[in-house]
Each structure stands twice: as C-alpha cells, then as structure tokens.
Amino acid sequence: MSKRRVVVTGVGLVTPLGTGTEKTWRNICDGVSGVSYITRFDTSDYAVQIAAEVKDFEPDLFFEKKQAKHMDLFVQYGVAAARLAVDDSGLVIDEANCTRVGVITGCGIGGLPVIEKNHKTCLNKGPKRISPFFIPMAIPNMPSGHISMQTGAKGPNLALSTACAAGTHAVGEAFRSIVYGSSDAVITGGAESVICPLGVGGFAAMKALSTRNEAPEQASRPFDKDRDGFIIAEGSGMMVLEELDHALARGARIYAEVVGYGASSDAYHIAAPPENGEGGARCMQMALDDAGLKPADIDYINAHGTSTPLNDRCETQAIKTVFGEHAAQLAISSTKSMTGHMLGAAGGLEAAFLAMSIHDQIAPPTINLSEPSPECDLDYVPNQARSMEIRAAMSNSFGFGGTNGVLIMRRYQD
Amino acid sequence: MAIDQQMVDIIVEQLSVEKDKVVPNASFVDDLGADSLDLVELIMAMEEEFDVEIPDEEAEKISTVQNAIDYVNNLKK
Numbered sequence: 329m330s331k332r333r334v335v336v337t338g339v340g341l342v343t344p345l346g347t348g349t350e351k352t353w354r355n356i357c358d359g360v361s362g363v364s365y366i367t368r369f370d371t372s373d374y375a376v377q378i379a380a381e382v383k384d385f386e387p388d389l390f391f392e393k394k395q396a397k398h399m400d401l402f403v404q405y406g407v408a409a410a411r412l413a414v415d416d417s418g419l420v421i422d423e424a425n426c427t428r429v430g431v432i433t434g435c436g437i438g439g440l441p442v443i444e445k446n447h448k449t450c451l452n453k454g455p456k457r458i459s460p461f462f463i464p465m466a467i468p469n470m471p472s473g474h475i476s477m478q479t480g481a482k483g484p485n486l487a488l489s490t491a492c493a494a495g496t497h498a499v500g501e502a503f504r505s506i507v508y509g510s511s512d513a514v515i516t517g518g519a520e521s522v523i524c525p526l527g528v529g530g531f532a533a534m535k536a537l538s539t540r541n542e543a544p545e546q547a548s549r550p551f552d553k554d555r556d557g558f559i560i561a562e563g564s565g566m567m568v569l570e571e572l573d574h575a576l577a578r579g580a581r582i583y584a585e586v587v588g589y590g591a592s593s594d595a596y597h598i599a600a601p602p603e604n605g606e607g608g609a610r611c612m613q614m615a616l617d618d619a620g621l622k623p624a625d626i627d628y629i630n631a632h633g634t635s636t637p638l639n640d641r642c643e644t645q646a647i648k649t650v651f652g653e654h655a656a657q658l659a660i661s662s663t664k665s666m667t668g669h670m671l672g673a674a675g676g677l678e679a680a681f682l683a684m685s686i687h688d689q690i691a692p693p694t695i696n697l698s699e700p701s702p703e704c705d706l707d708y709v710p711n712q713a714r715s716m717e718i719r720a721a722m723s724n725s726f727g728f729g730g731t732n733g734v735l736i737m738r739r740y741q742d
Numbered sequence: 743m744a745i746d747q748q749m750v751d752i753i754v755e756q757l758s759v760e761k762d763k764v765v766p767n768a769s770f771v772d773d774l775g776a777d778s779l780d781l782v783e784l785i786m787a788m789e790e791e792f793d794v795e796i797p798d799e800e801a802e803k804i805s806t807v808q809n810a811i812d813y814v815n816n817l818k819k
Contacts, residue, residue: 394758394775457790460782 334506335740336583336683337575338417338568340409340517343667343677344380344561347408349416353684356666357713359695361545363559363668368523376532378544379523380561380668398461399474400439401562405673406471406519407478409564414479417568418580419513421480430483430511431472432502433566434494434518436672436727439466441524468672471519471564483511491727492632494518495565495675496735500589502569503735512574517566517676531560534599536636548669549696550633550662551640551704558634561668565677583683584737587720588619594730600638601726605646608632608724611732612650619736621720623651626658626736628691628721630678631708633662634669641703643724648706659691659716661709666695675725675733682723682737690715745792745818746811752791753807756784766808788814 341348344362345355355362362380371377382405387396390408399407410431414421421429446462464470469487476485484505488497495518502516522528531537538557540547548559575582592614594607601608616623632643640662648655663681670677685691690713697710720738727733750764757774770776776784785801788794788810794817796804804810 392758397758457786459786460779464779 332507332509333572334503334569334586335572335575336567336586336737337570337580338413338419339583339680339683340412340416340566341677341680342382342385342405342409343563343565344382345667347382347385348412356663356681356692357690359666359693359711359713361548361666361695362561363544363547365544366523366528369525374528374532375539376528376537377541378538378547378559379528380559381523382563398465399470400442400465401521402435402439402519403465403470403474405521405562405564406433406566407474409517409519409566410475410515411478413515413566413568417570418578419568419570425512426480426482428483428512429481430485430502430505430514431475431481432484432486432488432498432505432514432516433472433475434488434490434498434672434676435468435471436489436491436494436520437522437527438468440522440527442466444524444526475515479515481515483514489672490731490733491729492669492671493675493725493727493731493733494672495677496679496723496725496733497591497675499567499569499676499679499735500591500733503586503589506569506571513568513570515566515568517564517680518670518673519564520671520673521562522671523560523562528560538635546696548635548665550631550635550665550694551644551700551708552697553699553701555635555637555640557636558664559668561670563670563677564673565680567676567680567683582740584686585740586735586737588615588621588736590614590618590734592732594732596730599728601642601730603642604649605642607730608643608726608732609646609649611734612646612722612724615722615734615736621736623654625720626722627716627718628685629658629660630682630685630721630723631660631662632724632726633664633694635662635664639726644704644706655706658707659709659714660706661692661694663692665697675723678723678725679735682721682735686718686721686737686739689718691718745814748791749807749811749814752787753784756780756787764807766806768807769805771805792818
C-alpha cells in the first residue's frame with residue numbers, strides 16, 4: 329500500500345498582525361511589524377517593555393461570556409484559530425467522521441497569567457480562595473480539549489509541550505497520525521500567551537529578549553548585525569491537515585502538501601544550541617529524508633530566526649551544513665521579524681505561513697535587516713516579500729531543552 | 743443593598759446568566775446551567791461578598807436561589 333498523503337486544507341490565525349488569516353497574511357507580505365509597547369501590565373521596573381501583543385481579538389465573536397471567563401488567553405486564541413481553520417477548510421465534523429478527526433496542539437508554557445493570579449490570591453486571601461477553574465484554565469492541553477468540545481472532533485487528542493518547537497512538533501505528529509492511519513483529519517498548530525510579569529521577567533532574566541525599548545518596531549531583526557534578542561509574542565496558528573483522498577472527495581481547497589517531518593535533540597544545553605547547529609542540521613536532514621527530497625528540491629525556508637545573536641548564527645551554519653552549495657540559492661526568511669516570537673505557538677503559525685507561501689508562491693520578507701552580520705551571509709529576503717517559484721519549502725523550530733522540529737511542504741500536484 | 747438583591751447580582755455575574763432568569767425557585771444546575779465547578783466558585787463568591795463561611799456540607803444543600811438567600815439571611819441574623 330502506498331503511503332497516505334497529507335494536505336493542508338484550512339488555516340486559522342490569531343496573531344499580533346491581526347485576527348483572521350487574510351489580515352495577518354496581508355501584513356506579513358507587506359512587511360508590517362506587530363511589535364509595540366506592553367499594555368497588559370506596568371513595565372516601569374522591567375528591562376523589557378516591548379512585545380507583540382494580539383490587539384484586535386474580540387472574545388465575544390467566539391465565546392459566550394461564561395466560556396471566555398473560564399479560558400486563559402492562550403486557550404481562547406487556540407480555540408478561535410482552530411475554529412477559523414475549520415471554517416476555512418469547509419470540513420464538516422459529524423457523527424459519521426468525528427472519531428477520525430484528531431486535535432494535536434502545541435504550547436510552550438500554558439496559563440502563566442492565571443497561575444500568577446491564583447498565586448496572588450492564595451498569598452493574600454488563603455488557599456480557600458483559589459478558583460476551582462484555576463487548574464483547568466492553566467494546563468497546556470486545554471486548547472486541544474476545548475477545540476475538541478467545540479468542534480466535536482473525537483479522534484486522538486494530544487498536546488505537546490516542547491518549548492519553542494511545540495507548534496512544529498504538533499503539526500509533525502498530526503501529519504504522522506494521518507499517514508499512520510489513526511486519523512483522516514487533524515486540527516493542529518500552537519497557542520501561547522505569557523505576556524505577563526513572570527513571562528516577560530523570566531525570559532528577560534535569561535537575557536533572551538531584545539531591550540530595544542526605544543524602537544519596538546525595529547527590535548525584532550533576525551540575522552541583522554545589531555540584533556539583540558527575541559520579542560515575546562502571543563497568539564495562535566492552527567491548520568486543518570487532511571488525508572489527500574478525504575480532501576479530494578469533498579472538493580476541498582488544498583494549500584500545500586505536507587511531505588516531511590524531522591525531530592531531534594541536541595543533547596547539549598538547556599537553552600543554547602551547539603555552535604555548529606548540529607542538532608538542527610540533523611533534524612533538517614531527517615525531514616528531507618522523510619520527504620524523499622534532495623537539498624536542491626527546496627526553494628524556501630521559513631527559519632526559526634529568533635533574532636538572538638546565537639540562534640541566527642547557528643541556524644545559518646546548520647543550513648549550510650545540510651544544503652551545501654545550494655544554501656546560497658535558497659530564499660530564507662524569518663517571519664518572527666514581524667510577528668515576534670510566539671513561543672509554543674510559533675511553529676503552528678510558521679507552518680501555516682509555509683502553506684500560504686507555497687499556495688501564493690511568495691516568500692515573506694525578513695524586515696529590519698539593514699546590515700546582516702558577517703556570519704549570516706545567506707539570502708534572507710531582506711525587507712521586501714518576493715514572488716518566486718516555491719516547489720518545496722521547509723520550516724525550522726528549535727526549543728529550550730535542545731529540542732528541534734522541522735517540517736517540509738510542497739506544492740500540491742496529483 | 744438587601745441580601746436578595748446582592749445575591750441576584752452575584753449569581754448573574756458568576757454564572758453569566760440574564761437577571762430575569764434568577765428567580766427564587768431557580769435551580770443553579772437545572773435552570774441556570776451551573777456545573778460542579780461553577781457551584782464551588784459561586785459559593786466562594788458568596789463567602790467573599792457577605793463575609794461568611796459556608797462549610798462544604800452546608801454548601802451541598804444550597805441548590806436554588808432561595809436556598810442561598812435563606813442560608814445567608816440565617817447567618818446574618
């Protein structure tokens with residue numbers, strides 16, 4: 329029996345560049361920054377005062393008041409994006425197919441804001457005042473749980489927590505679930521929202537965040553010589569992945585075909601990649617092997633590209649290791665230059681961007697790339713989106729703990 | 743504010759229901775859509791608002807709007 333093929337048939341986005349796929353994608357192609365000053369709490373005492381917050385999200389459009397009250401923001405974003413993705417796909421989940429539709433989501437941390445809130449309550453008013461909804465609001469599998477409840481999808485229901493690679497691993501495992509035959513369709517991606525004192529303070533303590541407070545829109549500058557850290561962001565990117573015949577039978581629109589997935593570990597350090605990006609390189613090779621593609625078959629890479637000095641240098645090195653001479657022919661961009669880093673949601677969002685890039689044959693830009701640093705000497709699609717032929721494309725994600733995830737999609741052809 | 747009026751406001755807020763549904767004989771579970779966690783949160787809100795303590799075994803007996811009003815009225819006597 330030939331391998332079951334998997335295609336992307338729906339995309340749903342809630343991002344700092346807009347709620348709704350069209351709005352976000354237009355801003356991405358126009359090179360708009362979603363970074364500005366933090367509005368969620370008083371940042372006077374914080375080294376970092378900037379973030380990419382979701383600005384136009386209206387919970388009332390998606391939830392009843394009581395529902396929304398009992399979901400932390402990351403859950404709201406995830407469920408909203410999933411519903412947009414299912415609507416976009418036109419997939420009807422009913423009695424006949426519901427046990428064959430899975431939900432696999434990724435999340436780096438979970439409900440940190442609601443943890444902060446209840447901890448404060450516990451200290452100030454005692455343990456008896458901890459909300460009974462605290463735990464079910466905070467745990468990282470609540471997006472997948474609520475998506476299942478809202479859509480009726482009764483297949484495999486999983487949540488991966490692999491830091492900044494979680495969204496990518498979720499999509500990869502969703503792909504596998506369909507190839508293996510456990511599901512015919514999977515709602516998948518990532519959701520995150522930790523723009524709160526502990527979230528910002530914690531990443532700032534690691535010196536992982538940009539402190540370019542005076543110019544928020546220019547702060548996320550992957551591969552640029554003046555980059556100084558990532559920008560914490562929030563939101564969700566979800567997709568509907570579907571077995572090819574299942575999608576064709578109902579005449580679904582196909583954005584792209586998912587063809588390869590790699591997952592590997594650095595076995596090296598809690599936060600830093602090895603200097604040569606060895607683990608990431610192995611992961612890219614693994615995805616190429618899984619897809620049965622050669623390096624020269626790839627035209628575009630949506631890079632992890634966080635804008636930290638270390639990531640962008642090591643990722644560039646890893647790409648050169650895997651692609652050799654072809655590395656110079658690749659168009660590579662970091663959409664984090666515009667969205668900031670949505671942590672566990674980033675991989676879901678960037679997989680969705682990959683599908684859109686292939687569908688529209690357009691490579692988004694890396695904005696704020698004024699002068700690349702000397703060790704970043706590839707083609708990063710600086711500052712302007714590029715219409716180009718994209719036969720196949722790769723998305724990279726690397727997470728704390730030394731975990732790596734890589735996806736490959738290609739243009740759908742019979 | 744009278745306790746019954748205050749109670750109605752708490753219930754409207756906690757259970758996100760319309761005010762006109764919160765009648766004396768309305769059951770929290772059957773008429774106002776509360777689940778077990780909603781009830782825990784509702785009792786907690788009553789304790790906060792009226793500055794009283796409602797033991798679990800007493801809380802279990804409070805199933806309607808009138809039950810709740812009577813219980814707090816008794817404590818306040």
